[in-house]
Amino acid sequence: MTLTLGHFLLVSxxxxxxxxxGVMLRRNIIVIFMCLEMMLNAANLSLVAFSRFRPxxxxxxxxxxxxxxxFIITVAAAEVAVGLAIIVxxxxxxxxxxxxxxxxxKF
Amino acid sequence: MEVALFWIFAALMLxxxxxxxxxxxxxxxxLSLVVSFLGLAALFLLLDAFFIGIIQVLVYAGxxxxxxxxxxxxxxxxxxxxxxxxxxxxxxxxxxVVGFVALLVKLLPSFDIAxxxxxxxxxxxxxxxxxxxxxxNLPFQVIGVLLLVAxxxxxxxxxxxxx
Numbered sequence: 001m002t003l004t005l006g007h008f009l010l011v012s013x014x015x016x017x018x019x020x021x022g023v024m025l026r027r028n029i030i031v032i033f034m035c036l037e038m039m040l041n042a043a044n045l046s047l048v049a050f051s052r053f054r055p056x057x058x059x060x061x062x063x064x065x066x067x068x069x070x071f072i073i074t075v076a077a078a079e080v081a082v083g084l085a086i087i088v089x090x091x092x093x094x095x096x097x098x099x100x101x102x103x104x105x106k107f
Numbered sequence: 108m109e110v111a112l113f114w115i116f117a118a119l120m121l122x123x124x125x126x127x128x129x130x131x132x133x134x135x136x137x138l139s140l141v142v143s144f145l146g147l148a149a150l151f152l153l154l155d156a157f158f159i160g161i162i163q164v165l166v167y168a169g170x171x172x173x174x175x176x177x178x179x180x181x182x183x184x185x186x187x188x189x190x191x192x193x194x195x196x197x198x199x200x201x202x203x204v205v206g207f208v209a210l211l212v213k214l215l216p217s218f219d220i221a222x223x224x225x226x227x228x229x230x231x232x233x234x235x236x237x238x239x240x241x242x243x244n245l246p247f248q249v250i251g252v253l254l255l256v257a258x259x260x261x262x263x264x265x266x267x268x269x270x
Binding site: 003004005007009013015021022024031034035045049052055061066067077080086089091098 | 109110113117120121124125127128133136137140143144147150151153154155156158159162163166167170171174175178179181182184190193196197199200201203204207208211215216218219220221222223224225226227229231234235238239243246250253254257258260261264265
């Protein structure tokens with residue numbers, strides 16, 4: 001038995017499903033944010049898997065997908081920084097990170 | 108050997124990924140996510156993407172998760188106390204997830220492609236670097252500006268009073 005593209009897509013899809021379940025089921029905004037990161041990483045895994053399993057160009061994998069993953073990781077890092085700053089500002093205003101207590105648009 | 112390693116790291120990643128959801132304390136969730144990301148980095152290495160694997164460890168398991176832990180400690184979050192479960196929302200959420208997994212399982216047999224052989228050993232840092240500084244030079248510069256803007260935005264957001 002050898003590894004196929006399906007193996008990696010299965011694992012990537014399951015990781016995405018776990019992240020989705022976390023976003024749907026958890027009520028702590030920081031844990032929700034962590035689960036978002038998990039979903040981004042699942043997408044990265046399938047991108048890298050597709051890049052490796054394409055027919056090689058000039059005997060090498062297709063590196064365009066890995067460039068895209070590089071950009072996704074960079075943007076995700078910036079997004080985490082801004083998101084956590086917003087969560088800190090929100091916590092200062094409301095003293096809670098529970099999403100059900102954060103139900104007004106203006107305070 | 109490769110298949111065994113794949114399943115070990117996939118199990119590690121998914122097991123600790125599940126722990127992120129099921130553990131009550133945010134600190135335990137964050138630490139589980141670090142292990143999950145390390146498993147993911149190992150899967151990248153199995154796909155001959157060494158550069159992305161290292162970046163995953165450095166940026167995600169290193170920088171991003173430290174930032175998460177830092178914020179959790181800054182806000183001094185305790186274990187959530189049990190709340191009344193919003194049953195319709197929970198069932199709805201689970202149904203979305205189950206539907207997604209069912210679709211996945213249905214589609215997977217069409218991706219039964221074996222790993223193509225490579226002509227020579229990969230030197231992926233060089234290849235990614237060449238692409239990054241030739242074809243993708245403009246996006247690369249733009250991402251630098253994005254990081255600068257994000258840094259300025261974070262400093263602005265974390266001031267005591269927002270005007």
